[in-house]
Amino acid sequence: MVNYPLNISRSRLTIYDSIDPSNQNLYIPTYALERILSDSLIGLSLEGLPLRTRSKVVKEQICEALGYPIPNSFKKTQPRFPGQNFDVYTQKSLNVQIWNEEVDLTRRYVFLRVSEDDVITKVRVITGDVLVQYDRTGTLTQKFQARMQAYANNICSQHDTPTVSDWIIDSNGSLLEVNPNQFPRREHLLRITELYQRLLPMVGQSISYLDAVQERNRGAELHSMICDHIGYSRFEDDGTYPDIANQLLEVKLQTSPTIDLGQHSPEDGSPIVSIGNTTFFSEDIRYAVFNGVVRGERVELRKLYLVTGEDFSHFFPLFQGKVTNKKIQLPLPYDFFD
Numbered sequence: 001m002v003n004y005p006l007n008i009s010r011s012r013l014t015i016y017d018s019i020d021p022s023n024q025n026l027y028i029p030t031y032a033l034e035r036i037l038s039d040s041l042i043g044l045s046l047e048g049l050p051l052r053t054r055s056k057v058v059k060e061q062i063c064e065a066l067g068y069p070i071p072n073s074f075k076k077t078q079p080r081f082p083g084q085n086f087d088v089y090t091q092k093s094l095n096v097q098i099w100n101e102e103v104d105l106t107r108r109y110v111f112l113r114v115s116e117d118d119v120i121t122k123v124r125v126i127t128g129d130v131l132v133q134y135d136r137t138g139t140l141t142q143k144f145q146a147r148m149q150a151y152a153n154n155i156c157s158q159h160d161t162p163t164v165s166d167w168i169i170d171s172n173g174s175l176l177e178v179n180p181n182q183f184p185r186r187e188h189l190l191r192i193t194e195l196y197q198r199l200l201p202m203v204g205q206s207i208s209y210l211d212a213v214q215e216r217n218r219g220a221e222l223h224s225m226i227c228d229h230i231g232y233s234r235f236e237d238d239g240t241y242p243d244i245a246n247q248l249l250e251v252k253l254q255t256s257p258t259i260d261l262g263q264h265s266p267e268d269g270s271p272i273v274s275i276g277n278t279t280f281f282s283e284d285i286r287y288a289v290f291n292g293v294v295r296g297e298r299v300e301l302r303k304l305y306l307v308t309g310e311d312f313s314h315f316f317p318l319f320q321g322k323v324t325n326k327k328i329q330l331p332l333p334y335d336f337f338d
Helices: 004-011 030-041 051-066 128-134 162-167 192-202 215-230 309-315
Strands: 086-091 095-099 108-114 120-127 141-147 206-208 249-254 258-262 271-275 278-281 286-295 298-308 324-331
Touching: 004 030, 004 051, 030 051, 030 108, 030 120, 051 086, 108 128, 120 128, 128 324, 162 278, 192 215, 192 286, 192 298, 206 215, 215 249, 249 258, 286 309, 298 309
Parallel strands: 086 108, 249 286
Antiparallel strands: 095 324, 108 120, 141 258, 141 324, 206 298, 271 278, 286 298
8 A cells, every 4th residue: 555645755745746646656546535634634623723723723734644744834726735636625514615716627625524512523535526516506606805904093984975974864763663674764874973983882892702613603792782882672683784784884893804795895886775765885885894802702892993885995905806706605415424
């Protein structure tokens, strides 16, 4: 039996050095790749690790298992391990997301199943021609992103967009009986400066960190706190855009350098909602961006940046060149790891 890790170690190749698949001493066959990675990775705990850290830990462990030196930093190549022509996906669910490219029929795809307590329990390696069979649509889902910037002071746009400003009827009416998920009536929509004053006391408070992969739960706690400060008596999160429809307010909690904007860009000119004779566009949406810092088991809200969609890119540059990231979503069969 060929000792591939030993041969690779003696060759002094890196994971980025090309190997001809016909090289029977250095290019690891798919069945052997699955066996070697299973022996090394099953039982590895990723508990408590932030997403970026767990990705790095997994790639380092793979390098050790295959006999490669661990690079000082991992390049953003496609695939991530060019020498052996494979990508790695660490999965708690059976929904696979492939970014910015089609499924490559000749590439290998390494899937690591992670248990609820964040331990790798299974390794499966398949080729692209097998994986593509699970692609039911062949379409890419668009995703916009922007660069997070930290500022010394809290920030608020000086005024709403003209559409919003002209539509609002200033009122001292209570929001206690209003559903935050319903699009606003004119007397319920607060001006951005008033929203800012109501949300500013949140700066310095904290929410539960939970763990590195529970962004949705963290978001729910933050949204609940925001609803309370705005003046609602209840909180509901139905996952739609914008997060708090009654205030045309989208919420972002940032502990990383990339703001995930989903399928909506603040400056793409898309119509978001029509109320009566007025249509609100992406530029009219207000963005509450909280700059958060992880402190043990809590996330401290350090700064509040409340800006209109029209002002958004002045403070948080949208990714240029490839303005959007795109993904294919593939549902793996329920018995994929069995």
